[in-house]
Amino acid sequence: MATVEFKGKSFDVDEDGFITDYNQWNEEWVEYVKEQEGIDEMTDEHKLVIKVLQEYYEKNGIAPMVRVLSKLTKFKLKHIYELFPSGPGKGACKMAGLPKPTGCV
């Protein structure tokens, strides 16, 4: 397990770069992942995706299907990929502090 230091905060991350303790999530982490993912500017739309992922995760202990994410944000699939080019399972979940999804991803 590695540690990421960013703007005075420290995060324990796994080898895929996901934080291993959801409680460590904070605004600095969002900023760190934004740079890692090459996202130019954080918009309210990015923030909405993060909020929806976290609410769903806190309730269900798993990342939602992209269909559910689309329903709750009103964003089309293409737009979700425009916001997070590496996809909902990698970029968005990582930014939201969720664990890396299991399966062929």
Add this chain to the structure above:
Amino acid sequence: MSEPASKIESQKEIKQIKDMGLDQGVARLTPEKIEKVVNEVLENETGARLKAYVESCVHCGLCSDACHYYVSRKDPIFSPAAKVKQTLWEILEKKGKVSPEFIRRAAEVAYTECNLCRRCAMYCPFGIDVAYMMLTMRRICHKLGVTPQYIQDTAHSHSATMNQMWVKEDEWVDTLFWQEEEAQEEIPGLRIPVEKEGADIMYSVIGPEPKFRAQLIYQAAVILNAAGADWTMPATPGWDNSDMAMYTGDNEMMARLKKEHFETATRLKVKRIVMGECGHAFRSVYDMGNRALGWKMPPVPVVHALEYYYELFRAGRIKVAKKFEKPVTLHDPCNVIRGRGLHEMTRYVVNKTCENFIEMTPNREHNYCCCAGGGVINCGPPFRDKRVVSNSVKADQISATTKKGVEVVIAPCHNCHGGLEDIIHHFGLGVELKFLGDIIYEVMEKPE
């Protein structure tokens, strides 16, 4: 008790990677339990095949240079023969009297240091199938309850939901309707026909497609519609053709999954199953799962996407509006190329759709593995760095094509995608990665 073989084989001791599934599983073992399970598996589930493999190996080492782990790391511990030495040979020699520490290392070898790609089997003068031996080791580990946590979670999802990503039944159907709706904005009148009894084709996919990559279902629908195919997708479990239980060693669950899949096709009275661009799923329906159920060949003919695309282009059912311009190369996935021989069909489609196709070397059945397959990427983040650094040969292969101008790697397999994405990123190769379906969707003539 035997020493862990890693200490015997290599001067450099391999660092043990922490994994909750492996560590907790091993903590529960006793030598008596190990001996009992090992001998149960060896006596009841193996036979002449294992014996022939074990007795015919002459330790010539030709398998070493066939293996991307060995070629990348140059450490004899990663030679296929050494992997067998660290697992089954020792177990057979000791008649199952091995220690929990031995099982810990053997599990890590079998699950995370071999992709079951069978390249070594092709170079072995006797055709010894090391993948079969690693699978036998995994079978023992499964029965001992020593499996990596991430892949075991996926196997649990299979047994609870009959798909690999905890997709619920209503969410599955909802996703199909949703992608139909989104696709209709581009192509009015497009349908994703659900539960159409008597259709020619049942189209099946793997869990990640509805879960995160629903655009692949969208694109397949556009291709099938344009081709005028008579097709359907089921509304019930059985839509997922993937099978991580096959890779954890849970053969009973593998058989249940394949039974569900084939029975769904039979219930829908389709003539054949066409499946998306996934390699391991193909292996599970065409080789391992069907055989576990007692069928030499699948009871409903199974056609992989690559073969189906070939069929469509050959018959002129898909027309190209404008070929893909960026220079491309092709990564041949083990299960459908070495395993099924679809390499020339795939090249036919690539040449039909792309202006400039540059081969990587080696290619076709000689291609090096992505190092993600065989369930290795499914073992998750703890083993990620190992699989990436153990495939520098793949990075060399790709960067040789970028020197010739390649900008896009076509990888027609989900696992290959995951693996190559990490390799491209880690080694800074600067190429894009696409499924063949992505290219077809982009260049095809679409109905008005």
